Amino acid sequence: MIPVLALLGGVLLGIVFHPTVPHELVPYLPIAVVAALDAVFGGVRAKLDGIFDDKQFVVSFISNVLVSGLIVYVGDQLGVGNQLSIGVVVVLGVRIFGNVAAIRRHLFRA
Numbered sequence: 689m690i691p692v693l694a695l696l697g698g699v700l701l702g703i704v705f706h707p708t709v710p711h712e713l714v715p716y717l718p719i720a721v722v723a724a725l726d727a728v729f730g731g732v733r734a735k736l737d738g739i740f741d742d743k744q745f746v747v748s749f750i751s752n753v754l755v756s757g758l759i760v761y762v763g764d765q766l767g768v769g770n771q772l773s774i775g776v777v778v779v780l781g782v783r784i785f786g787n788v789a790a791i792r793r794h795l796f797r798a
Contacts (some may be wrong), residue, residue, distance in 0.1 A: 715769065716757045719776055723752040726780045729787035736794045756780065
């Protein structure tokens with residue numbers, strides 16, 4: 689129940705305060721969101737499989753966001769930021785869809 693309340697509180701704070709992202713960080717925000725979604729769906733899958741570990745989830749969440757952002761940053765420095773961004777999104781997208789499929793199989797037995 690606490691995570692749901694925290695999520696609702698975060699959404700409400702975002703609606704009330706309208707936070708802005710610095711222009712320099714705008715290219716990294718979508719990658720960070722996709723990386724965070726990968727960790728969240730992985731956590732849900734682990735919870736349904738009965739192997740969820742909160743410390744592992746937090747480390748996975750933070751490291752996914754930082755590593756994917758670092759990959760895109762290095763790509764920007766090399767002049768291939770768009771290509772590496774696409775690569776990161778594809779890899780994380782495949783992982784997300786794999787986790788969603790496992791969640792679906794667990795919940796619906798199909």
